[in-house]
Amino acid sequence: MEKGNRTTADPVIKVEGLTVRYGDNTVLDGVDFEVYPGEIFVIMGGSGCGKSTLLKHVIGIETPAEGKIWLNGTDTALLDDSELRRLHMGIGMLFQSSALFGSMTIGENVALPLTEFTALPMKDITSIVRMKLGMVELAGYDNHYPAELSGGMKKRAGIARAMALEPAMLFLDEPSAGLDPVTSAELDLLIRKLNEGTGTTMVIVTHELETIFNISHRIIMLDRDAKGIIAEGDPRVLRTSSQDARVTDFFNRRVTKKKHEGMTT
Amino acid sequence: MPGTTKHSIETADDGVVTLSLSGRMDLERFGELTPLISTIFDSYAPSRLNVDMAGIDYIDSSGALFIVKLEDEARARSVAFTLSGLSREKMGILSLIDREALAKPSLAPRERRLNLIEQLGNASIIAVKDMYDIVSFGGELIYEIGHSVRHLRKVRWGDVVTYMKKVGVDGLPIVGLISFLLGLIMAFMSSLQLKQFGANVYVASLVAVAMVRELGPIMTAIIVAGRSGSAFAAEIGTMRVNEEVDALATMGFSPMRFLSIPKVIASLVTVPVLTIFASIFAIMGGLIVGVVGLNLTIFTYIQQTMKAISIFDIVSGLVKSFVFAAAISAVGCQRGFKVRGGAEAVGNATTSAVVTSIFLIIVIDSTFAIILHYIHWA
Numbered sequence: 183m184e185k186g187n188r189t190t191a192d193p194v195i196k197v198e199g200l201t202v203r204y205g206d207n208t209v210l211d212g213v214d215f216e217v218y219p220g221e222i223f224v225i226m227g228g229s230g231c232g233k234s235t236l237l238k239h240v241i242g243i244e245t246p247a248e249g250k251i252w253l254n255g256t257d258t259a260l261l262d263d264s265e266l267r268r269l270h271m272g273i274g275m276l277f278q279s280s281a282l283f284g285s286m287t288i289g290e291n292v293a294l295p296l297t298e299f300t301a302l303p304m305k306d307i308t309s310i311v312r313m314k315l316g317m318v319e320l321a322g323y324d325n326h327y328p329a330e331l332s333g334g335m336k337k338r339a340g341i342a343r344a345m346a347l348e349p350a351m352l353f354l355d356e357p358s359a360g361l362d363p364v365t366s367a368e369l370d371l372l373i374r375k376l377n378e379g380t381g382t383t384m385v386i387v388t389h390e391l392e393t394i395f396n397i398s399h400r401i402i403m404l405d406r407d408a409k410g411i412i413a414e415g416d417p418r419v420l421r422t423s424s425q426d427a428r429v430t431d432f433f434n435r436r437v438t439k440k441k442h443e444g445m446t447t
Numbered sequence: 448m449p450g451t452t453k454h455s456i457e458t459a460d461d462g463v464v465t466l467s468l469s470g471r472m473d474l475e476r477f478g479e480l481t482p483l484i485s486t487i488f489d490s491y492a493p494s495r496l497n498v499d500m501a502g503i504d505y506i507d508s509s510g511a512l513f514i515v516k517l518e519d520e521a522r523a524r525s526v527a528f529t530l531s532g533l534s535r536e537k538m539g540i541l542s543l544i545d546r547e548a549l550a551k552p553s554l555a556p557r558e559r560r561l562n563l564i565e566q567l568g569n570a571s572i573i574a575v576k577d578m579y580d581i582v583s584f585g586g587e588l589i590y591e592i593g594h595s596v597r598h599l600r601k602v603r604w605g606d607v608v609t610y611m612k613k614v615g616v617d618g619l620p621i622v623g624l625i626s627f628l629l630g631l632i633m634a635f636m637s638s639l640q641l642k643q644f645g646a647n648v649y650v651a652s653l654v655a656v657a658m659v660r661e662l663g664p665i666m667t668a669i670i671v672a673g674r675s676g677s678a679f680a681a682e683i684g685t686m687r688v689n690e691e692v693d694a695l696a697t698m699g700f701s702p703m704r705f706l707s708i709p710k711v712i713a714s715l716v717t718v719p720v721l722t723i724f725a726s727i728f729a730i731m732g733g734l735i736v737g738v739v740g741l742n743l744t745i746f747t748y749i750q751q752t753m754k755a756i757s758i759f760d761i762v763s764g765l766v767k768s769f770v771f772a773a774a775i776s777a778v779g780c781q782r783g784f785k786v787r788g789g790a791e792a793v794g795n796a797t798t799s800a801v802v803t804s805i806f807l808i809i810v811i812d813s814t815f816a817i818i819l820h821y822i823h824w825a
Contacts, residue, residue, distance in 0.1 A: 317508065317545065
């Protein structure tokens with residue numbers, strides 16, 4: 183599973199001292215982490231711990247109160263709008279709801295970034311779209327509308343669209359949300375297959391333990407009260423050998439009294 | 448991204464062609480690569496094709512797609528194909544390409560364009576079905592109103608007040624402004640003509656009669672359809688999309704009673720009131736033109752206005768606006784309940800609520816014109 187020289191390569195994502203505040207409410211306080219090329223990196227934690235918030239800041243949809251984020255070695259704070267848009271073309275994002283455009287067919291959804299951002303002739307775009315849909319096992323569904331697909335198929339179509347421009351990084355927000363265990367496991371396998379085949383770095387936000395143990399190379403665990411990272415590393419190791427009760431409780435689905443009290447706030 | 452794909456083609460005497468590729472093979476280069484396929488097979492007609500990829504630094508799935516297409520073309524022309532020089536790591540990307548997927552036909556063929564007669568037929572079916580839906584919804588609504596009248600305490604009066612504020616109070620500024628300007632314009636335009644005959648004072652009658660009998664109720668109804676009918680459709684439509692309507696039903700509520708009745712009652716009360724305001728504002732607009740432009744006194748203008756309109760005009764205008772209110776709120780709710788699907792369907796329901804309401808307003812108004820004509824002269 184370990185990809186040998188990972189730690190010696192330059193990180194594709196580097197986050198330093200990221201602090202997020204909404205009014206007086208500090209959600210994240212001084213978060214640091216690095217993601218290396220080609221790994222499947224999971225951001226995990228309980229509900230409301232700031233997982234999705236962290237993701238939105240990393241991809242630059244929101245601006246942090248403090249801290250720095252480097253994507254591919256570029257400090258995102260120094261980029262102007264057009265440079266940031268160029269950077270966005272190099273990253274793909276799968277949204278929780280898939281966010282496919284309902285008025286377009288699946289094929290048109292995948293083709294959209296290609297027609298907008300490349301100069302390829304329509305014939306080539308069509309064959310790339312077919313190839314991408316084949317990659318996510320949706321061959322033949324190009325003329326279907328999103329409303330005609332199941333939840334799992336929508337997610338896969340979302341991945342095909344996110345990967346249309348061959349991004350170096352793919353961000354996935356709760357990919358297994360709303361899917362049955364089998365579909366969810368299939369999606370996990372697909373994510374791993376794409377990661378191994380294309381070498382795309384995958385950053386996944388999830389609290390699905392199944393996904394975490396099956397496909398992640400490395401995780402960070404966020405905690406709501408700590409407002410930051412409480413554990414980092416291989417989940418299989420952390421599960422058994424972490425000294426932190428919050429970490430082992432999460433991995434082993436143990437309910438503690440304190441958690442219950444925390445949930446009422 | 449920097450770097451390009453370089454290629455060189457070598458031919459041997461026995462028809463063996465070697466294509467050497469180096470550099471980056473990615474999406475940006477895909478457009479340059481695809482013409483190579485026809486070049487190789489048409490210009491060189493190889494008996495055997497060797498592809499040497501030892502110089503490739505980077506290959507993504509579109510690069511891999513090119514290789515697969517090259518191989519497929521070779522197979523189709525019965526040309527032997529070999530691939531060499533690709534590291535195991537980079538071979539991984541080739542395994543991602545699903546050859547069957549590339550050739551697989553679309554499962555759902557694109558919708559065929561209908562011809563004119565089919566379109567006409569379709570539109571008629573939709574129109575008839577729509578009419579049926581509105582009538583049956585109207586029937587259900589009347590039943591529910593009857594039920595509410597018998598169980599007055601069960602009506603959600605809090606909601607009724609909220610919607611009265613939304614439809615009436617919040618709508619007053621725009622209704623007032625438009626009516627005022629309408630009165631002003633009518634008085635001004637008519638004064639230009641009436642002045643020639645020295646009939647200045649009849650500007651007051653013209654504005655009063657036109658507003659109280661026709662334009663007041665119609666303008667108010669159209670504004671309410673745009674402001675509130677659309678809002679009703681969007682609100683109920685969004686609740687349908689979010690399964691809130693289903694939740695109400697499973698909890699044992701009648702969604703119709705719960706959601707429609709407060710909106711309908713609020714509209715029935717506020718639209719006639721708004722209509723009264725509309726007429727008053729328009730008369731004020733006319734008054735300004737009369738006083739400033741036609742040298743009438745305020746007293747004369749008001750006296751002439753009072754003389755021109757009868758109680759019958761006022762009452763018939765109000766009855767009309769009452770019926771408009773029923774139509775607008777019913778159509779708004781009905782379009783909302785009809786929503787199936789997602790955000791787009793909500794948008795369609797909103798548009799359709801406004802368009803249908805305005806259409807019904809005109810139809811109702813014409814009907815009233817005929818009925819009132821006979822009542823008045825009977």
